[in-house]
């Protein structure tokens with residue numbers, strides 16, 4: 138079976154580790170574009186296309202957080218489906234960030250909804266709280282169609298400590314117990330590069346145990362959120378990589394709102410300028426992660442959060 142995880146590995150080797158997050162809220166879009174569009178949903182679709190076109194040679198993959206589409210109702214879900222189709226037509230890999238988890242029968246319907254038909258994606262995100270019978274129905278699609286998933290293991294949010302860090306009576310932490318199960322699954326679905334069809338979500342906002350997690354889970358490919366807007370930096374993310382591969386690092390707001398951070402005034406901004414800034418932010422991120430991965434012992438943390446930047450991306454738009 139040719140797993141999507143193998144394809145993702147190859148994209149990382151080719152283009153770097155950036156996963157562009159298409160978490161597109163209408164208020165991230167230049168006001169002139171919102172005024173021109175017939176609806177906020179239409180503006181989101183046009184913005185997504187502009188960002189995809191500007192970053193497709195830099196991004197290993199794209200991630201759509203479905204909440205940003207659901208909140209726009211039916212029109213938003215249409216844009217979600219059309220953005221996925223736009224990526225598919227360009228042979229770009231898509232992660233549907235849906236964080237599902239339910240009993241097996243329901244899970245199999247969720248799996249059909251997101252691995253086939255109008256909402257078809259290459260990967261999904263899953264929540265493991267209900268146990269492995271909520272995960273295995275998705276795995277059938279790995280065997281049949283090469284699909285992949287990232288299961289929440291150690292997340293990027295402050296609340297990760299509420300449950301994920303709980304010490305278990307049997308030893309280890311709760312997130313470690315999730316890792317054990319995922320490593321087992323990965324052994325059964327190992328692809329060409331040794332990674333399982335299903336990987337794990339490990340955030341880069343917490344350095345504690347990052348190197349240990351990476352060493353211990355050598356057959357799990359990681360989806361690494363928390364870069365940029367949540368404070369994670371290139372050298373934090375690099376701790377979760379393995380031999381220059383083994384993970385993609387997601388950034389949503391720091392790419393989608395790069396035009397804002399560059400100091401371009403809302404009156405002057407267009408999709409073209411926003412796309413130019415997004416491209417620049419994604420390229421900087423790619424280079425910073427590559428450098429950090431190459432120098433693991435690495436120099437001082439490169440602050441990426443809220444960095445005031447010159448509007449140099451204007452000239453590239």
Ligand SMILES: O=C(O)c1cc(=O)[nH]c(=O)n1[C@@H]1O[C@H](COP(=O)(O)O)[C@@H](O)[C@H]1O
Nearest residue numbers: 202262292293294340362366367388389390
């Ligand atoms: O599964 C995820 O993608 C995810 C897991 C996690 O632990 N933390 C996390 O931020 N995410 C998602 O990653 C994205 C982060 O967005 P930014 O903080 O704007 O880069 C959002 O889509 C989150 O829903």
